[in-house]
Amino acid sequence: MASTTPPFVLSLSHTRFTIPKHHTQRLTDCRLSFPSMSSFHRRSDLFPPSRSKFRRRSKGSIPSAYITGPASDPIFADNDPKIDDSSSPGENVQPSNAISWGLLWSLLGQHKLRLAASILTLVSCTTCTLSMPILSGRFFEVLIGVRPEPLWKLLSKVGVLYALEPVFTVIFVVNMTTIWEKVMSNLRAQIFQRVLIQKVEFFDRYKVGELTALLTSDLGSLKDIVSENISRDRGFRALSEVIGTICILFTLSPQLAPLLGLLMLSVSVLVAVYKRSTVPVFKAHGMAQASIADCVTETFSAIRTVRSFGGEKRQMSMFRSQVLAFQTSGIKLGAFKSLNESLTRTAVYISLMALYCLGGSKVKAGELSIGTVASFIGYTFTLTFAVQGLVNTFGDLRGAFAATERINSVLCGVEVDEALAYGLQRDINRKEVNDKNFELFFVNGSDGNNQSLNMHYMSALKSTSNLDTLVWSGDVCLEDVHFSYPLRPDVQILNGLNLTLKCGTVTALVGPSGAGKSTIVQLLARFYEPTRGRITVAGEDVRTFDKSEWARVVSIVNQEPVLFSVSVGENIAYGLPDDYVSKEDIIKAAKAANAHDFIISLPQGYDTLVGERGGLLSGGQRQRVAIARALLKNAPMLILDEATSALDAASERLVQDALNHLMKGRTTLVIAHRLSTVQNAHQIALCSDGKIAELGTHFELLGKKGQYASLVGIQRLAFE
C-alpha cells in the first residue's frame, strides 16, 4: 500500500536523513544499563521510514510468527514449544511457583565445588569443636593423676585444634557466603524477570510498593537465612554440633545419653509446635512492612499532588498508622521470639540439672569417670548454644518460608504473559546476545522457571514473515473486537468494534470520554488482548507474533510520556534499547523532534539528567524527547494518544511540527479531544458505546450531521 502524506502534515521534504547502509548486529551487545553519551555507537538504521530497510531479523533467523492449528509450511525449531490444538493459551496452565526447591537445587548445583568445600570444612570445624570437651575431660583426668598421658602432649593436641578450628571456620563462612550471595543474585534476577513478564493486568492488581517489597524485603529474608546462620551457634554448624554431640554422648555413656536425648527431643517438639503457631505473625509482619513501603512510594511519587492539596498531614497520619501497625506486629513477633528462646534455655537448664544429679551420683558410685562427666558438662553447653541457635534458625526459616509463600502467591504463574515471555526467552537464548548481560537469568539445565509456562502458548509455527515488512506494507485491522478489562470482566468496554488503520495513513479516533479510545490503544499496543475478535496486520493475527517483536513495530506517544531518570541522550537512545546508538543519530532524532535547541541549552547538553520521570523538563520538552525517542525507534506504526493536549500554544506548535515529521509514511492512530487538531486526518472514526459509530473524513462526517458533527458544533461553540 502506498504511503501518502496526510494533508495536514507540514511539508518537511527539505529534511532528509541518511540511512546507514550497513546493519549493525542487533542484540549483539545488549545495552541494558545506560552508558554515557560518549559510549553510544552507531545503530543499525534511522528514520525516516523506509520500507526498503528492515533492521530487524533477517530471514532464517528465529521465527517469530506462530498460529495454532495446521500450518501449510511450518518453519520451526525442534525445541519450539507446542501444545495440542485443543488447548488455548492459558488453558490447563498449572500455577508454578516462582521459587521452588527445584530452582534452588539448580542454582546451588552451579557451585558444586564450593559446596563440597563447605561441607568438608563444616565437618572439620565441627570435629574440632566437638573434640574439645573430650580433651577437657582428659585434661582434668591428667591433672588429678588418673590418666598417665603427659600434659604437654595433651596440650599440644588442644593447641592444634584451637589453631585449626578458626581456619576451617573462615573457609566455611567464606564459601557459604559466596555460594548464597550468587544464588540470591540469580534468584533475584529470576524473580525480577518473572515480574517483568506478567500480563499488564497483574500490574493493575498489585501496587508498585508490594512488588518492590517482594524483591527487597521478602527476598532479603530468604538471603538472611544463610548470611545470618553461618556463625558457630546457628544454622548448619549448630545442626551438625547437635547431631555430633548426641552421637558422642551415646558413645561416652549409653546410660546418661538417653535422658539427655529425651530432653532434647522434648525441646524440639515444644519448639516445633510453638513455631507452627507463629507463621501468621511472621506473615503479618511482612505485610505490615510492605504497607509502609507502599505508603512511602505513593506519597513521594505523588509529592506534587500532595503539596498542591496540602495533603502532608493526611499522608503523615497514614504513615503513622502503617508504622504503628508495623510496630505492633514487630512487638508481637519479638514476644514470640523471646518466648521461644526462653523455652529453649529452660529446657537446657533442666538437662544440665539432670546431668549434675545423675552424673554426680554415677561418679560417686564409681560407674563413670570424672573425665567423662567433665566432658558431658562441656557437651551440655555445646548443646545449649547449638539448640538455641537451631531454634533461631528455625525462626528465620519460618520467616523465609513466609516470604517465599508471599512471593509464590503473587507470582503463581498463571498471569505470565506467554507471548512476551516466549519471545524474551528466545532473544535471551540467542547466541548473539552478550551472555554477560543475561547470565544471571540463566539456570543450569533449564531456561529459568518460565519454561514450563511457555509450553502452553503456541502450537505450530506458520511463517517467518518479517513483522516489520508486514506493518510497513499492510493495513492494521480491528475485527469484531470485544473487550472487558480483566479486573472488571462484567463491564464490556468494546463491543464488536471494527476499524481499519490503512497502511501509511492517519486515522483519528474521537468520541466522548470513557468511550474506549485509550482502550483501543492498549489493545493495539497489546498490553491486553481482545476477549473476542482479533487484530490483524496484513491479514495476520497479531497474537501470532511474540510481544517483544510487536513492541518494536509500534511507537506510542501519549499525553504524559515517561522518561527515565537518566540523561536526555540516554532517554532518546531508549528508542532502541537493545542497540548501540551513536551520538549523531541521537542528535539527528532530537533535531527532527524540535528538541535539539533546548537540549543544547541545558547545563550538560545531551548528558543533562532529566530527574525522576523527567520531572526536571517541561511538559513540552518531555514530549519532544519522547518524539525523538519514537523517531529513533522508527516503528512503522504510530499511536498518538492526546500527545499535545497538555501543552500551551507555543509548545504545541513545536510538538505538532515534530509529530508531523514522525507521522510521515507511518500507519498512525491519533486520539484527540480537540477535533480541530485531527480534521485533516485521512479518516476519522467516532467511537461510541464500544463500537465505531461513524467513519469518514472530516467533511463526510460533518455532512452526516451525526454525533461527530454535534461534537464539532459543541467545541466550536465552546471556542467562541
Ligand SMILES: Nc1ncnc2c1ncn2[C@@H]1O[C@H](COP(=O)(O)OP(=O)(O)OP(=O)(O)O)[C@@H](O)[C@H]1O
Ligand atoms: N485498567 C483498567 N481496568 C478497568 N477498567 C478500565 C481500565 N482502564 C480504563 N477502564 C475503563 O474503561 C472505560 C473506557 O476507558 P478509556 O480510557 O478507554 O476511555 P477513553 O475513551 O479513552 O476516555 P477519555 O477520552 O476520557 O480518555 C472506562 O469506563 C474506564 O473506567
